[in-house]
Amino acid sequence: MTAARSLLPMSEMQSLPAALRRQAAADPESPFLFWPDGWNWRWWSWRETAALAERWSGSLAGLPPARGVAFAGDAYPSAIPLDLAVLSAGLTPVPLGLRRHGGGADGHGQVAQAAGQGAGPAREAAERAGCVAWLEVAGGEARVTRLDAPPAGAAAVLHGDPAVLVTGDAGDWRRLSQDGLLAAAAEVERAIASPAGRSANSRERQILVAGWPLQAWAGRLLAAWAVAAGAALVLEADPALRLGAVLWARPTVFHGTAEELAALRLRVEAARLSRRRRRRPSPPLGRLRTLFQSEPPAAGDAAFWRERGARLLRLPGLDKASP
Numbered sequence: 233m234t235a236a237r238s239l240l241p242m243s244e245m246q247s248l249p250a251a252l253r254r255q256a257a258a259d260p261e262s263p264f265l266f267w268p269d270g271w272n273w274r275w276w277s278w279r280e281t282a283a284l285a286e287r288w289s290g291s292l293a294g295l296p297p298a299r300g301v302a303f304a305g306d307a308y309p310s311a312i313p314l315d316l317a318v319l320s321a322g323l324t325p326v327p328l329g330l331r332r333h334g335g336g337a338d339g340h341g342q343v344a345q346a347a348g349q350g351a352g353p354a355r356e357a358a359e360r361a362g363c364v365a366w367l368e369v370a371g372g373e374a375r376v377t378r379l380d381a382p383p384a385g386a387a388a389v390l391h392g393d394p395a396v397l398v399t400g401d402a403g404d405w406r407r408l409s410q411d412g413l414l415a416a417a418a419e420v421e422r423a424i425a426s427p428a429g430r431s432a433n434s435r436e437r438q439i440l441v442a443g444w445p446l447q448a449w450a451g452r453l454l455a456a457w458a459v460a461a462g463a464a465l466v467l468e469a470d471p472a473l474r475l476g477a478v479l480w481a482r483p484t485v486f487h488g489t490a491e492e493l494a495a496l497r498l499r500v501e502a503a504r505l506s507r508r509r510r511r512r513p514s515p516p517l518g519r520l521r522t523l524f525q526s527e528p529p530a531a532g533d534a535a536f537w538r539e540r541g542a543r544l545l546r547l548p549g550l551d552k553a554s555p
Contacts, residue, residue, distance in 0.1 A: 252282050255278045261278075263464055264280075264458075266465070268468060284313040284317070285320055287374070291374040296364060298323060300362055300364060300397070301364065302326040302328050302367065303325070303367040305327020305445045306329050306447075311446055312446075314369065324396065324407075325397070326405075328361070354366060364379055365377060395410065398447060398452045400449075416453055418460075419548045423522070424522050438461060438464070439463065439466065439483040439519075445469075449547075450524075464481075471492075475492065478496060484521060487524040489527065490529040520542055525544050
């Protein structure tokens with residue numbers, strides 16, 4: 233597994249679609265998105281992901297600029313290029329949590345009900361968010377369902393420059409500019425690079441295991457960082473299977489709850505029982521050095537990761553990225 237790294241500072245990036253195109257031009261065949269397909273793993277390269285985003289953005293032509301377009305933000309891997317397609321079209325992506333586990337082998341997951349089949353959950357949720365359209369993938373192609381005017385009391389998506397929407401701590405929609413999102417992603421990059429003494433222009437590959445939906449702040453922020461930083465993104469939507477994905481991918485960056493960090497520690501310790509003769513601790517899983525935590529871990533778990541050269545950090549909060 234390899235991952236391209238962008239040599240352009242995130243502060244100089246104009247948008248996430250531009251960052252994607254830059255990565256695709258710099259290292260087109262390097263793997264970017266990985267996701268499970270039964271017992272196997274499939275992947276899209278930077279070139280393939282950029283081509284999907286460009287093709288799917290064409291289906292959005294004619295929609296009012298900067299207005300909201302909803303899609304299943306937890307249906308991986310299609311949620312990532314769908315999100316970038318909406319931004320490429322000059323619109324505001326509104327990821328909704330509608331996925332049911334047990335998606336098909338195409339990796340696109342299953343939405344509760346298609347928006348074109350009456351007033352189903354997908355359409356109702358999109359209209360409540362004040363969106364003008366619902367976007368989904370069928371047979372590898374994007375399909376757009378235009379929506380009626382949002383009902384009274386809908387959460388209006390404001391006019392203006394294209395933005396992203398995420399849910400805040402209270403479950404309300406928060407509007408965030410791409411500049412604000414990229415600034416927060418740059419803070420993540422600095423946190424990863426600075427303490428280890430790694431140059432900002434380092435070609436060291438970064439690999440992130442993720443599964444948080446795009447409507448959640450952690451999912452939105454880390455997905456943006458992966459695109460901007462040229463990191464490989466290993467997607468596992470099922471929390472029960474994510475630990476296995478970590479052990480398979482051997483990531484450099486991980487984000488999880490205190491319980492997940494404790495479970496990962498047990499697996500790392502079990503794998504190291506046969507290697508007790510080593511005189512000094514080595515990085516866990518070979519290269520895991522940065523762990524972003526959702527809440528403070530137990531003292532013993534924190535000491536375990538620190539002794540092995542891994543740093544425990546908190547993600548920048550949504551308020552820091554707000555305009």
